[in-house]
Amino acid sequence: MSDIKRLDISPVGRVEGDLDVRVDIQDGQVVNAWTTAELFRGLEVILRDKDPQAGLIITPRACGICGASHLTCAAWALDTAWQTEVPRNAILARNLGLLAESIQSFVRHHYGLFQIDFTHENYKNSPFYDEAVKRWSAYTGTHYELGITISGRPVEIYALFGGQWPHSSYMVPGGVMCAPALTDVTRAWAILENFRRDWLEPVWLGCSLERYEQIRSYDDFLAWLDESPAHANSDLGLYWRMGQDIGLHTFGKGNGRYLAWGCLPHEDRYQKPTVETRSDSLRLRSGIYDFHTNARHGVNEKNVRENTRYAWYDEGDADVYPLDRETRPSQDNSVDHEDRYSWSSAVLYEGLGRLETGALARSMAYAEAGEDWQIHDPLVLNMMRSLGGPSLLLRHFARMHETVKLYREAEHCLREFRLQDEWYLKPREKDGEGFGATEAARGALSHWIRVRDGKIDNYQIVSPTTWNIGPRDSEGNRGPLEQALIGTPIANPRDPVEVGHVARSFDSCMVCTVHAHDAKSGKELSRFRVA
Secondary structure (H helix, E strand, O other), rough: OOEEEEEOOOOOOOOOOEEEEEEEEOOOEEEEEEEEEOOOHHHHHHOOOOOOHHHHHHHHHHHHOOOHHHHHHHHHHHHHHHHHOOOOHHHHHHHHHHHHHHHHHHHHHHHHHHHHHHHHHHOOOOOHHHHHHHHHHOOHHHHHHEOOOEEOOOOHHHHHOOOOOOOOOOOEHHHHHHHHOOOHHHHHHHHHHHHHHHHHHHHHHHHHHHOOOOOOHHHHHHHHHHHHHHOOOOHHHHHHHHHHOOOOOOOOOOOOOOEEEEEEOOOOOOOOOOOOOHHHHHOOOOOEEEOOOEEEEOOOHEEEEEEEEEEEEEEOOOOOHHHHHHOOOOOOOOOOOOOEEEEEEEEEEEOOOOOOOOHHHHHHHHOOOOOOOOOOOHHHHHHHOOOOOOOHHHHEEEEEEEHHHHHHHHHHHHHHHOOOOOOOOOOOOOOOOHHOOOOOOOEEEEEEEEEEOOEEEEEEEOOOHHHHHHHOOOOOOOOOHHHOOOOOOOOOOOOHHHHHHHHHHOOOHHHHHHHHHOOOOOOEEEOOOOO
């Protein structure tokens, strides 16, 4: 066996924060990995002793691309703490905002962050390379430009209901702060139809939504690819064919255990929200799935634990329920891969350990049939079984595939509005504990709040990126991304694009997960005090 070569890559991500990765390479493959979140987020510290509704304003600003997800969690957390009633129109309006933002995030991630890697010179011998360069080159690619442009359309719908995007706070305990007219709903329909007509069907799929929705198995998908050149040459078809040709189905597997909080509460089944009734009221189901054992589990927020053994916090090494945690950032954030090396905590699920979250995890949750009003689609799980397990190719495919489902759910919201009904019912403020969760584009997002003496006593956020890129836990178990990097082939250690492939298949958003400092001197660059 050859000697181990160590690479420190900083940053790995594009745009969305500083993710640093260290990998050990032996015989052309990654044999060990560490992921470092270099930025301290600190929202939990900022929110202490604030008005309970401060989370509605502050948490959506955790990120400029998924603020609706944080707003959704913040609103539902207070709804459960205050035991509010939420009108059906408000549930639909909240769901529509989340859907619009998620759809645009899928498109922007695909063209602006992920698909660019297919134009790397490593793949110049692929028969699909010239077409990939033509379509997906950054800034100059024909579909890059189209995709980035069309991604702005869904959030126009969000702005019709939320007043602006990003950083709207239109979701509030008891409902929403909007009462759209028929003209607003009609305009939203027109925007949605334009998105479908100009991009989703002709570019993304190469066929109608109705034809694509007939695909229920891997054999169906292969038959669809062969059925028409339009299918094979769509962005989805080209992604799959080139991805297999360059071997993306052979690595980036991860640990094969998945968690989804689920999202999109049913408008008639969750009007009096509680933590206990949440999972049974979701159109897009929650669940935990272990591919290796084929075991399924329900989700219970009481089983979530955070561990800071390898993170820069002065909180001890125990596994702690988020709402029992007091966020105490360490003043020493020097990177020590044998000790503490990240601002992200390690998130575990009691009894099941480290779990991956994201579109692939959601696909596992709704692969099993539920109620007739819930989403059911076995395709991605069938593909995983047919292909012998998960991979980075399948992880990103799950996002591309899910775009159709989110589009259909947006149609459902617009169809179900009853414009003359209530949009908001004023709640009674009181002390208590609440929990709000949803599925951001990147995966399972959750907020916990404790209100005491009319103020926030504790507020905790666990983002999907915290689940996915967290460091080792106190037992030494790697985080999901660290584990997914094991076995990655590296063609050129001087330009390890394959590490980027794996990292970007998780679409890590570091600003949601994680103080600026100078990496060379270790000096703090700035500090802000929030009174």
